[in-house]
Amino acid sequence: MDQPPSSLTSTQLTAYFAFTEVSSLLRHAVEQQLRDAGNLSYVQFQLLARLGDSPDGQRRMTDLADGVVYSRSGLTYQAQLLEQRGLVTRAPSADDERSVVVTLTEAGRDILATVFPGHIEALHHLLFATLSDDDVDELARILGRAAEHLRATPPRSAAPRRRKTSPERAAP
Amino acid sequence: MDQPPSSLTSTQLTAYFAFTEVSSLLRHAVEQQLRDAGNLSYVQFQLLARLGDSPDGQRRMTDLADGVVYSRSGLTYQAQLLEQRGLVTRAPSADDERSVVVTLTEAGRDILATVFPGHIEALHHLLFATLSDDDVDELARILGRAAEHLRATPPRSAAPRRRKTSPERAAP
């Protein structure tokens, strides 16, 4: 049903509260596992995992920043930390001297390998243990659609701002 | 391709990634709305909302901390900020002189009233716009179960720690 924009159905409220609760508790637990298993923050894990996903283990700084919705400076800070620990290297790109290419090192892969099993195990214990296969199917379908929608929806009030990647003409 | 996950199905992975993405984007958008509409952080909003939920607009510090999974000191910090803005008051409890009762003020209720409509509207736009009623039902059911499970599942490695509220007998 369509509602006046100032109310939610009770089911919507239930869904929202459950979502935030799962999100918060799961995030908390995962952060702790990552910290215990590899002394990684969630953000650092995301960055390493992104690099691990790349076929050559490399990404440009900007591409990494886009994925994690970070400010450039925030990413520089995290990249420095990871570099100091020897988990990544940074070098200017051959294509474009302005760009910096971040590369996952062997040590970085090792850390990922150390952390992954516990990560997955935690998801089993915390999230999937009580869900049926059908539930997981539904979840993937519904949240997949929601994610797609969110990705395509610009933050409304911040609309006239310049986006990071998209080359919009600036409305002065 | 991804690395072969040791024991998650591809649907589970899809569901997990979609969940984290929705969680992250939604949280980001909601935080911005709360900041814009009422200059509130997400945590501050949660605290005020919790107080607003209470019939008399009051809660003990410890009860508030439990709900938000915070350290005591972190809660004290936030409560100070809210008190400075006149959104809550703090006073020793009559029942137990050790306890501090936090009370939502008129100004606090006003802020909640100011912020709520936009909050709900954002949820409409961002989350519920693309979901059918059945989807929302499913989401509420599935995540409700997951939340219940998470709530009941103690962080495994931190198990032998004392919990905050539950009067367990401590296993020595």
Add this chain to the structure above:
DNA sequence: TATTGTTATACTCTATAACTATA
């Protein structure tokens, strides 16, 4: 002694603005 809450403190993280260099 155990519980409630505050304080002191140190640390992590994030964003903004100014800056350098390449395109």
Add this chain to the structure above:
DNA sequence: TATAGTTATAGAGTATAACAATA
């Protein structure tokens, strides 16, 4: 001029430990 990234800096937030007061 526009883009990629770094640096300087400042601010919010969080947790740990020591502490005071009450039960």
